[in-house]
Amino acid sequence: MRRGDRLFEVIEILRRAKNPMSADAMASELEVCKRTIYRDIATLMAQRVPIRGEAGVGYVLEAGFHMPPLMLTADEIEAAILGAQWVQTRGDPGLRSAAEKLIAKIQAVAPGDLDCFFSAPATGVAPVHPPEERLSSSEVRKAIRQQKKIRLRYMDEKNVETERVIWPLVLGYRDEGRIIAAWCELRQAFRYFRTERITDAEILAETIPKRRDLLRAEWQAAMETERRQYQTPRSINASDNAADDG
Numbered sequence: 001m002r003r004g005d006r007l008f009e010v011i012e013i014l015r016r017a018k019n020p021m022s023a024d025a026m027a028s029e030l031e032v033c034k035r036t037i038y039r040d041i042a043t044l045m046a047q048r049v050p051i052r053g054e055a056g057v058g059y060v061l062e063a064g065f066h067m068p069p070l071m072l073t074a075d076e077i078e079a080a081i082l083g084a085q086w087v088q089t090r091g092d093p094g095l096r097s098a099a100e101k102l103i104a105k106i107q108a109v110a111p112g113d114l115d116c117f118f119s120a121p122a123t124g125v126a127p128v129h130p131p132e133e134r135l136s137s138s139e140v141r142k143a144i145r146q147q148k149k150i151r152l153r154y155m156d157e158k159n160v161e162t163e164r165v166i167w168p169l170v171l172g173y174r175d176e177g178r179i180i181a182a183w184c185e186l187r188q189a190f191r192y193f194r195t196e197r198i199t200d201a202e203i204l205a206e207t208i209p210k211r212r213d214l215l216r217a218e219w220q221a222a223m224e225t226e227r228r229q230y231q232t233p234r235s236i237n238a239s240d241n242a243a244d245d246g
Contacts (some may be wrong), residue, residue, distance in 0.1 A: 006032070006040060007170055010030070010037070011049065013026055013030075014059060017060070017061075020059060020060045023037040023041070044145075049061070050062035072106065074117065077110060077114060081105070085124065086125050088237065089126075090175065092141075128175050129176065130177055133198070134199060137173075147212060149165055149208060150204065151164070152165075153200040161199060164185065165185045165204070166180070167210070169215060169216060177195060178193070178194075179193065180193045190223075
């Protein structure tokens, strides 16, 4: 790896880190010796990159630092294209349009010798045919962002219809169909709702009375408790039974 590329990678590692990063950890990730990392850190600090820390303690990148122009490796470009291809075949119209714009923006700043990655990508995603939905994915995403409750009528796997008010937390995408992870006021517990089984829905003006990060932490704790109870890893995409609320 060229030194300029490695300096960029050091900044990227520090940007992603939630805690101080040791030189040992960075050296291991970049496959260089610790002394090289110390030299790179010194070089970056001399260039006024706001890195704080010291040997033996760890290093952090101060908030607000703006990265230089976008630099992507071939694998990173292919990963972005593959992700965009998946969204274009499985996302709602808003996400499909956003995926196309994302790829156009990446192509605009990528080196000219990488144009073939965009004109003839090495990856591909098989098309699917999601079922019809009464509640669009874009509406669910908007409700999650704005922390709005949703009133819905839901048909379970036994064809029993109930009316619910839910606090949407995560919209899970599968190859065909979507799943909403939410707190259910009727069941007073976290439940999973397959969007194709929603027969009617309304985004309410009422705001969810709990911070999103706290609600998400409770949801993750509930999933972990369920995993321990059944000793089988489960997620919002794991099974139809997990996704269908009774």
